[in-house]
Amino acid sequence: MKLSRKARSGIAGYLFLTPWLLGLLAFTAIPMIASLYFSFTDYDMLTDPVWSGINNYKALFADPKFRSSLVVTFKFVFISVPLQLAFALFIAVILKQDRRGAKIYRAIYYLPSLFGGSVAVAILWKELFNKEGVFNQILGVFGIEGINWIATPSTALNTLIVLAVWQFGASMVIFLSSLKQIPQDYYEAATIDGASKPKQFFSITLPLLTPMVFFNVVMQIINAFQSFTSAYIVSGGTGGPMDSTLFYSLYLYTKGFRQFSMGYASAMAWILLLIIGVVTALLFASAKKWVYYD
Amino acid sequence: MKKKILASALCLVMMASLASCGGDKDADTSNKSGDASTGDVSIRWSWWGDTKRHELYNSIADKFEEKNPGIKVEREPNSWNDYWDKLSVQVAGGNAPDMMGMHVQYSSDYAGRGALLDLQPFVDDGTIDVSKVEQSVLDTGKMDGVFCMVPMAVTTASLITNKTLLDEYGIEYPAYNEDWTWDEFAAAGKKFKDATNGEIWFSNDWATGSTNNIRYWARIKGEEAFTPEGDIAWSEGTVAEWLTMWKELRDEGIIPDAATSNEDGTLALEQKIFTTRKCAMHNVPANQLYLYQEQMPDDEIILLRQPIGNDGSQGAIIEGAHWSISPKSSHQKEAAMLINFWTNDEDAVNIYKMDQGVPINNELASKITADLSESDTKCIEFVQSYMEVASAYTPAPIGASEIDTEVKNFGQAVGFGEMTPEQAAKDLTAKAKEITEKNKK
Numbered sequence: 140m141k142l143s144r145k146a147r148s149g150i151a152g153y154l155f156l157t158p159w160l161l162g163l164l165a166f167t168a169i170p171m172i173a174s175l176y177f178s179f180t181d182y183d184m185l186t187d188p189v190w191s192g193i194n195n196y197k198a199l200f201a202d203p204k205f206r207s208s209l210v211v212t213f214k215f216v217f218i219s220v221p222l223q224l225a226f227a228l229f230i231a232v233i234l235k236q237d238r239r240g241a242k243i244y245r246a247i248y249y250l251p252s253l254f255g256g257s258v259a260v261a262i263l264w265k266e267l268f269n270k271e272g273v274f275n276q277i278l279g280v281f282g283i284e285g286i287n288w289i290a291t292p293s294t295a296l297n298t299l300i301v302l303a304v305w306q307f308g309a310s311m312v313i314f315l316s317s318l319k320q321i322p323q324d325y326y327e328a329a330t331i332d333g334a335s336k337p338k339q340f341f342s343i344t345l346p347l348l349t350p351m352v353f354f355n356v357v358m359q360i361i362n363a364f365q366s367f368t369s370a371y372i373v374s375g376g377t378g379g380p381m382d383s384t385l386f387y388s389l390y391l392y393t394k395g396f397r398q399f400s401m402g403y404a405s406a407m408a409w410i411l412l413l414i415i416g417v418v419t420a421l422l423f424a425s426a427k428k429w430v431y432y433d
Numbered sequence: 434m435k436k437k438i439l440a441s442a443l444c445l446v447m448m449a450s451l452a453s454c455g456g457d458k459d460a461d462t463s464n465k466s467g468d469a470s471t472g473d474v475s476i477r478w479s480w481w482g483d484t485k486r487h488e489l490y491n492s493i494a495d496k497f498e499e500k501n502p503g504i505k506v507e508r509e510p511n512s513w514n515d516y517w518d519k520l521s522v523q524v525a526g527g528n529a530p531d532m533m534g535m536h537v538q539y540s541s542d543y544a545g546r547g548a549l550l551d552l553q554p555f556v557d558d559g560t561i562d563v564s565k566v567e568q569s570v571l572d573t574g575k576m577d578g579v580f581c582m583v584p585m586a587v588t589t590a591s592l593i594t595n596k597t598l599l600d601e602y603g604i605e606y607p608a609y610n611e612d613w614t615w616d617e618f619a620a621a622g623k624k625f626k627d628a629t630n631g632e633i634w635f636s637n638d639w640a641t642g643s644t645n646n647i648r649y650w651a652r653i654k655g656e657e658a659f660t661p662e663g664d665i666a667w668s669e670g671t672v673a674e675w676l677t678m679w680k681e682l683r684d685e686g687i688i689p690d691a692a693t694s695n696e697d698g699t700l701a702l703e704q705k706i707f708t709t710r711k712c713a714m715h716n717v718p719a720n721q722l723y724l725y726q727e728q729m730p731d732d733e734i735i736l737l738r739q740p741i742g743n744d745g746s747q748g749a750i751i752e753g754a755h756w757s758i759s760p761k762s763s764h765q766k767e768a769a770m771l772i773n774f775w776t777n778d779e780d781a782v783n784i785y786k787m788d789q790g791v792p793i794n795n796e797l798a799s800k801i802t803a804d805l806s807e808s809d810t811k812c813i814e815f816v817q818s819y820m821e822v823a824s825a826y827t828p829a830p831i832g833a834s835e836i837d838t839e840v841k842n843f844g845q846a847v848g849f850g851e852m853t854p855e856q857a858a859k860d861l862t863a864k865a866k867e868i869t870e871k872n873k874k
Contacts, residue, residue, distance in 0.1 A: 184521055286692065289696070290691075381851065396522065399546070
């Protein structure tokens with residue numbers, strides 16, 4: 140059979156897509172459908188799932204740990220994301236100037252993000268904020284006796300927030316590239332009109348950057364809601380001390396894989412999807428008010 | 434042309450990365466499942482441990498293959514945490530290892546859900562020989578009356594103790610085969626704290642430890658942790674007393690503050706406060722003695738018994754991990770042969786020696802005592818004498834790992850001063866009852 144040139148290139152296209160499509164089906168689509176089903180069952184992974192209707196969802200709303208893990212996660216998201224973005228923008232503005240060696244600095248500031256959510260960096264964090272850690276040794280120079288930051292309930296979450304803020308590189312690179320696209324004439328005109336540097340920043344730079352701020356906020360919030368690795372490693376998988384770092388996804392993982400409540404964990408996963416969906420929708424709705432496209 | 438080459442190259446890379454996802458990186462041998470042409474059978478053996486243990490168990494598997502031509506053993510060594518995360522998924526996916534390690538913290542969760550094979554038929558047909566094993570030891574492998582686990586070895590809880598430190602500050606302590614009461618323990622702690630000006634802690638904090646600690650204390654009080662029917666058997670008052678006792682020790686500076694204890698729980702052996710000489714005693718299973726002694730060559734490390742009640746009542750239990758077989762295994766017989774090899778083969782026992790405690794085959798256990806290291810000799814003497822007063826316990830019901838999490842959490846709540854011992858005891862007991870009820874239906 141002879142196929143037309145067009146049909147052949149179409150098939151070739153799908154063939155090239157196949158690895159990705161298979162991945163989507165096997166690792167995303169099918170598991171998601173399965174988890175939706177499991178969320179309505181009593182499923183311990185070792186015996187067959189038993190249909191239980193909305194029992195899991197009912198149990199969730201009566202579970203104090205579900206609530207406390209939500210509180211921890213919301214705190215983490217709404218403190219770490221704004222801080223991280225503000226920091227990323229600050230560094231991006233500084234690095235924008237084409238000084239000598241600027242490229243090297245950009246690379247250096249991006250480095251922490253390369254480590255990403257890696258295990259190694261979480262272990263490093265643990266060592267930094269120990270009782271005997273580097274941070275306390277620096278405090279010691281000033282005669283302050285530090286506490287055990289990661290093992291004290293009131294400060295453990297803060298160390299994880301600092302860790303998240305430190306990994307600002309990805310947002311910084313995006314800010315940096317869009318900063319460079321702002322036409323220089325705006326600033327020249329503003330300077331002639333006598334606008335100060337801060338005034339220029341808030342009246343020219345920031346409004347023109349809002350599409351990128353919006354993009355970064357959405358991406359980082361979605362990421363932050365799903366944070367897992369840092370809390371898992373730093374707390375030794377427990378979310379401790381006293382559940383102060385029990386992120387939503389860590390609790391979900393514990394329920395599913397440690398306590399054999401996969402049905403419950405699946406219900407949790409769908410609630411998280413819902414929460415992220417609602418938060419993202421709210422952001423999009425608010426975008427009209429503060430995002431400017433020129 | 435250039436584009437085409439690039440595209441095919443990318444495609445290849447993607448395929449390669451996909452293919453590597455499926456590979457089992459932990460498998461030590463290249464043998465996959467049975468080779469039909471030669472009649473070879475391949476079984477999978479999974480365990481938890483550290484590098485040292487992986488070396489030992491690999492050579493045991495080698496020996497087994499050597500003596501049983503036609504059976505290949507695929508090894509799946511894991512760390513403790515990874516082991517349980519992986520096992521639950523493997524069992525759920527229907528590809529559980531043929532022979533797998535079980536621990537009291539999880540065994541009820543598996544046995545109660547039918548994930549462990551009844552091994553009695555293999556005992557009856559002689560595949561697993563238990564004639565040299567004490568009945569009380571075998572009984573620890575029974576869940577709900579079904580013999581589904583063979584003990585790896587027998588061990589007991591202990592206080593590994595830095596003798597050098599205690600002697601340096603003139604503290605008295607009993608011999609390895611003698612008991613001491615809680616009052617004597619606390620008094621020694623007070624004296625040690627004064628002698629060291631509070632620079633070194635006397636003991637680690639047991640109140641933020643596992644359910645086993647509450648079980649031990651409940652037994653001293655004439656109770657148990659769980660009933661055979663799977664209910665909570667400890668009383669609120671008993672737990673309150675336990676938490677109060679440890680709160681007093683903490684407030685006096687005899688044991689570390691809660692933050693330090695919390696951190697210590699997540700540290701590797703070589704970083705623990707005991708290993709770094711900031712604490713003189715640490716409550717762990719006796720078989721771990723050699724691991725600590727290796728880390729601390731300048732100190733003499735000994736084993737002491739857990740204190741008894743002031744009225745002389747014992748709380749000690751027979752502990753130890755177990756081997757079990759998956760009911761889904763298609764080579765149950767071969768897996769049973771490997772368990773038998775572990776238990777009764779002299780070469781095997783000579784390789785693992787005291788790694789899990791005293792070997793359960795009495796004859797072989799007395800044979801290996803001849804060429805043991807100093808710390809292994811101490812351990813075997815300690816466990817054998819402690820075994821005379823220790824007894825079997827009622828295993829936990831389904832939900833044990835969840836209860837364990839709560840025990841730690843409420844212990845910490847008292848430690849951090851967020852709750853009074855009475856309140857924590859009340860809430861913990863209620864929570865534990867809720868968990869057992871939930872899992873009964």
